[in-house]
Amino acid sequence: MSNIVEKKQSEFSRAEPFRVAVIGSGNWGTTVAKIIAENTNERPEEFVRDVNMWVYEEDIEGRKLTDIINEEHENVKYLPGVKLPKNLHATPDLLAVASPADILVFNVPHQFLSRILQQLKGKIKPTARAISCLKGLNVEKNSCQLLSTQIENELNIHCGVLSGANLAPEIARECWSETTIAYVKPKDYRGKYDDVTPFTIKHLFHRPAYFHVQVIEDIAGASLGGALKNVIALAVGFVDGLNWGDNAKGAIIRLGLREMIHFGHTYFPGAKSYTLTCESAGAADLITSCAGGRNFKVGREIAATGKPAEQVEAELLNGQSAQGIITAAEVYEFLSSKGDLNSYPLLITVYLILKGERSAECIPEYFNKTEDVKHWED
């Protein structure tokens, strides 16, 4: 080993390596846990090698899912066919996973977050840091909160955000992709030998061969794309269901991007346009989601068959929900409370189509109003 490498490693060594816990084990949770365990295995000076992953226990043909994961190193339920590192351990005990951890990586469905945070309150290290891999917003009638802010407020710990063009099955197969992690310096930062730094983040999540991590500081920008893209993916599904072709899909995506940026500027003044256009968490995630994800498929079926959204969701998703349908309603309610519906013709039209109050065919009507010609002085 060369001197340069030794020096580089020692810079990140510490007396007590960070213990990392992953909260959640769906296909994305398991994929992220795989990445993390691969990295902790390669950097024992920086991280405790063993990574614990909290698994909501299920019975799989008479065996416990946690036993299967720990014995066969495969999440046969949510990520079948992908071998997991042997230093990744599944456990059904949330507090056993979370309490000793220095770094908590949250990766559960949005709707379970509040309950989990209630269970963790007062039971984790006060010095712990967190990364949220959740997509969504915590919308109530008059307020719109980032999920990382909810984690910070409930647990009183500092929290960053991971978001990007990240279809889990592709990353699990180690196809090249990128992500964005937004993490700012905590107010009570303890210095680079005792605290999580951007280097810690990069070392924990970056895989040179297949998962490229860009660390930025724009938490709101990185979060908004992941939340709003699902609504736009529904709209792209609508025009695909109507067979309008690739021009119309490109048009919907650019209109969506414009409304995302405007939403960020208006309600999260720190959010940067650059994050939404030029980072993985922005346009790249939007484009990837509009190429064929769950929300896209639901939108396509609604427009092609004329069936109500609830029926399509029930038929296509086997009891799961299309996040975009929930987000569209939340965003509508929020913008309505702010008296700001007119600035978001695409987001609002998607909601009205889902409610059955508009047909997908009338999407174009909503756009020419906002983009009229300016007069020149003679």
Added chain:
Amino acid sequence: MSNIVEKKQSEFSRAEPFRVAVIGSGNWGTTVAKIIAENTNERPEEFVRDVNMWVYEEDIEGRKLTDIINEEHENVKYLPGVKLPKNLHATPDLLAVASPADILVFNVPHQFLSRILQQLKGKIKPTARAISCLKGLNVEKNSCQLLSTQIENELNIHCGVLSGANLAPEIARECWSETTIAYVKPKDYRGKYDDVTPFTIKHLFHRPAYFHVQVIEDIAGASLGGALKNVIALAVGFVDGLNWGDNAKGAIIRLGLREMIHFGHTYFPGAKSYTLTCESAGAADLITSCAGGRNFKVGREIAATGKPAEQVEAELLNGQSAQGIITAAEVYEFLSSKGDLNSYPLLITVYLILKGERSAECIPEYFNKTEDVKHWED
């Protein structure tokens, strides 16, 4: 007819309505001519109803292409199956079309532009205005010129640009799409009763049911997307040919968008990021082109088969060329002359892959260098 409509129409009436000519009759040229003739037919107070389109004469099974277009109102060679307005007239005589025109709409392949401009020099109205629908850049070793600038310089007339997410066959079938037209106030502007205004542009190109026009002033921004997107579409084709999935495609598009914006800021200081991210001529056109156009297909075949670019082009395109291959070489030569290759890892990597000097598999290597982690002060 209501009073409001009458008033609106009279505002744009003039003693001498504008005569419009279309130079070029490929699938895009014919599609744009169809749009224009539909609009001139509805606005006789503003435009001469009859529109002439210059057609490069060809023999189709013993009949002249111009005769077929004029008798059957269909361009059977380049836009078969689409009925054209009866007030659109095909003629093989370039000067007969261009000389009397007040508005010249250029829509020919890039490589024919110089020769056509030579023929038109001194033979057109000095008061004429032009719109370029061409995609590309006029690159020479040390300079990089917009094609609209080339038209302006050679003919000494004012020229705007039309560019957007515009796959011609979809628009010809009247599927909803959008476009961007960049047009600035000419130095010798003659006032709204005697000259082309943004309203003239909108009235000439906008079709409420299927072709939505946004008029802006950023000529460089609107032009650059259309030129550089083809290089990026090749790269998206590469990763598709390698079966890397939708995450990788999203990543390539966002890296491409970033390099487009940087290229604009560096070499066309007036170009706005907003045009490239939020107008149809920017991200929308890029996304649409990367969903399956000619350059995408060539890139995919190169990566999937390992065949040289020339061979794939010959096999797939039947003698035509993939514009991205030409543009990649031009951009490489230009950036090399400026000593600025390192700022454009994607554009440069595409060129090196096309030359056989890199393999498509090594695309990811070029990106992590430029995006490293920043240190925090303790």
